[in-house]
Amino acid sequence: MDKSKRKAIIAGNWKMNKTPAEAKVLLEEILPVAKDADCEVIACVPFVDLSVALEVTKDSNVKIGAENCHWAESGAFTGEISAKMLAEMGVPYVVLGHSERRQYFGETDETVNKRTKAALAAGLKPILCVGELLWERECNITEEVIARQIKLDLFDISAEDVLKTVIAYEPVWAIGTGKTATAEQAEEVCAFIRATLAKLYGQDVADAVTIQYGGSMNDSNAVELLSKTNVDGGLIGGASLVAEKFGAIIDAATKG
Ligand code: PEP
Numbered sequence: 108m109d110k111s112k113r114k115a116i117i118a119g120n121w122k123m124n125k126t127p128a129e130a131k132v133l134l135e136e137i138l139p140v141a142k143d144a145d146c147e148v149i150a151c152v153p154f155v156d157l158s159v160a161l162e163v164t165k166d167s168n169v170k171i172g173a174e175n176c177h178w179a180e181s182g183a184f185t186g187e188i189s190a191k192m193l194a195e196m197g198v199p200y201v202v203l204g205h206s207e208r209r210q211y212f213g214e215t216d217e218t219v220n221k222r223t224k225a226a227l228a229a230g231l232k233p234i235l236c237v238g239e240l241l242w243e244r245e246c247n248i249t250e251e252v253i254a255r256q257i258k259l260d261l262f263d264i265s266a267e268d269v270l271k272t273v274i275a276y277e278p279v280w281a282i283g284t285g286k287t288a289t290a291e292q293a294e295e296v297c298a299f300i301r302a303t304l305a306k307l308y309g310q311d312v313a314d315a316v317t318i319q320y321g322g323s324m325n326d327s328n329a330v331e332l333l334s335k336t337n338v339d340g341g342l343i344g345g346a347s348l349v350a351e352k353f354g355a356i357i358d359a360a361t362k363g
Contacts, residue, residue, distance in 0.1 A: 119347025140354025172200030190229035216259035281322025326355035
């Protein structure tokens with residue numbers, strides 16, 4: 108399989124970090140380290156940072172993403188943001204189904220599916236996160252868990268829309284813990300995700316979908332992780348908040 112057919116994507120997930128003023132400073136530091144990237148570079152930022160982020164990056168190769176969106180176009184959902192609102196602002200990407208949303212905010216595969224459909228309908232590109240808990244890995248059911256998430260989160264979503272979707276494999280035990288999956292573990296599950304997509308949508312579609320690894324990826328382990336055939340990029344939390352480290356990961360993807 109030819110990895111170069113797929114777009115490599117390095118995306119930062121800032122989580123609940125950086126005020127708008129701090130976001131401006133960080134993005135101004137990221138622009139120079141990203142400017143020669145031979146991969147797509149995205150910064151997924153808190154809702155309140157989107158305006159300034161879009162402004163700072165408007166003439167650059169850095170794209171902006173939100174960290175979630177609701178499935179309804181509008182209505183009585185206090186505190187939520189719709190896909191249509193993001194699209195109107197000019198936000199191209201949105202992270203969906205992040206394990207922190209599933210763990211702390213009651214997201215289920217059903218709501219992730221609804222949000223993914225709404226994002227696609229509004230013209231956004233979802234970065235759909237899936238991943239197993241440590242307990243599930245120890246019980247040897249990683250593949251069942253991942254297959255279930257992929258099937259449910261993408262339920263009733265067309266091949267055409269799946270081609271606009273990025274999948275992020277994020278083992279929950281590796282997120283923000285400093286514990287990284289080995290490159291072999293990351294490759295094994297990313298290959299399994301591709302095989303699951305092939306069963307659902309055919310091999311050609313599966314071969315064209317960008318599958319990222321996320322979970323304590325940093326400037327020291329990125330080269331090895333990104334060298335794997337089925338690892339097409341990274342979703343990066345902590346290390347995306349330090350321009351130098353994020354830049355080193357972008358360089359690793361450019362070479363990888
Ligand atoms: C994430 O937030 O998606 C993530 C992978 O975080 P970290 O890189 O900090 O583990």
